[in-house]
Amino acid sequence: MTANSFTAHNIRFADGSETLPGYVGGLVADTAWCKGAKRLLNLIYGGNVAGKRIADLGCLEGGYALEFARMGMDAFGLEVRQSNYDNCLEVKRRAGLANLGFAKDDCWNIARYGAFDVIFCCGLLYHLDRPGEFIHLMGKQARDAVIINTHFAPHDWYPMTAFKDVMGPLETHEGVPGRWYHEHNGGTVDQLEQMKWASWTNRRSFWPTKEALLQLLQDAGFDLVIEQYDIVGDIHDTLMDPENIKHHRGVYVGIRTKR
Numbered sequence: 001m002t003a004n005s006f007t008a009h010n011i012r013f014a015d016g017s018e019t020l021p022g023y024v025g026g027l028v029a030d031t032a033w034c035k036g037a038k039r040l041l042n043l044i045y046g047g048n049v050a051g052k053r054i055a056d057l058g059c060l061e062g063g064y065a066l067e068f069a070r071m072g073m074d075a076f077g078l079e080v081r082q083s084n085y086d087n088c089l090e091v092k093r094r095a096g097l098a099n100l101g102f103a104k105d106d107c108w109n110i111a112r113y114g115a116f117d118v119i120f121c122c123g124l125l126y127h128l129d130r131p132g133e134f135i136h137l138m139g140k141q142a143r144d145a146v147i148i149n150t151h152f153a154p155h156d157w158y159p160m161t162a163f164k165d166v167m168g169p170l171e172t173h174e175g176v177p178g179r180w181y182h183e184h185n186g187g188t189v190d191q192l193e194q195m196k197w198a199s200w201t202n203r204r205s206f207w208p209t210k211e212a213l214l215q216l217l218q219d220a221g222f223d224l225v226i227e228q229y230d231i232v233g234d235i236h237d238t239l240m241d242p243e244n245i246k247h248h249r250g251v252y253v254g255i256r257t258k259r
């Protein structure tokens with residue numbers, strides 16, 4: 001794999017070319033996660049999403065940010081790793097959309113980029129060591145809504161629970177229950193760059209329980225707090241599937257209805 005190989009976001013451009021041809025996960029645009037986020041955004045804005053400013057934090061290769069831009073939103077992806085950011089710039093170049101932008105920065109610096117209508121936080125919260133503080137920060141930076149796609153800490157181990165060997169016991173951190181998750185043993189910037197999907201400098205991350213995540217959203221100022229189920233595809237079969245259950249993952253949404 002070259003430094004700039006795409007790792008997960010297969011994106012198709014207008015000329016038919018793709019970033020990861022044949023990728024087993026298919027196109028980002030076709031995933032249930034992406035389609036679910038777009039449905040939710042259309043619901044929040046009654047279909048009038050054009051011009052709404054959205055941040056995609058920890059955006060990896062920019063596939064979700066691009067789909068939001070394709071909806072007409074003013075999309076901004078933030079990514080801490082240089083190699084991932086370089087791929088985002090390639091996506092911007094190949095997509096040729098003026099309403100798509102990226103910056104290379106730590107998500108903790110999101111306030112540098114001003115206020116957003118919506119913050120999309122997919123696959124990032126579980127890579128942070130202070131998720132409560134970060135949800136509070138997103139609450140300050142997002143006018144209307146925050147969409148968080150994340151793992152949460154299980155109360156009990158199920159026989160099939162994943163990550164058992166890298167997750168600690170249930171304990172309290174930032175005032176909420178959850179478990180510490182071991183990320184990596186640190187290293188130089190070059191070494192951190194190689195771990196393209198992991199946390200940045202924090203060697204462990206804290207995963208609140210699902211109930212704690214929902215409470216943190218409410219405490220961050222969102223009066224409507226929901227879990228979005230349609231993002232799994234077929235709801236019953238997926239929620240009953242041990243392969244799904246074992247990952248303890250969901251989409252938690254905070255919306256300000258009084259705006």
Ligand SMILES: C[S@@+](CC[C@H](N)C(=O)[O-])C[C@H]1O[C@@H](n2cnc3c(N)ncnc32)[C@H](O)[C@@H]1O
Pocket residue numbers: 008057058059060061078079080081084105106107108122123124127196197198199200
């Ligand atoms: C598991 S991947 C998820 C990528 C993408 N959001 C998705 O759902 O496909 C986590 C991403 O967050 C980025 N990341 C991790 N810590 C970060 C931080 N402190 N600030 C910004 N990005 C970060 C990683 O480099 C990686 O691109």
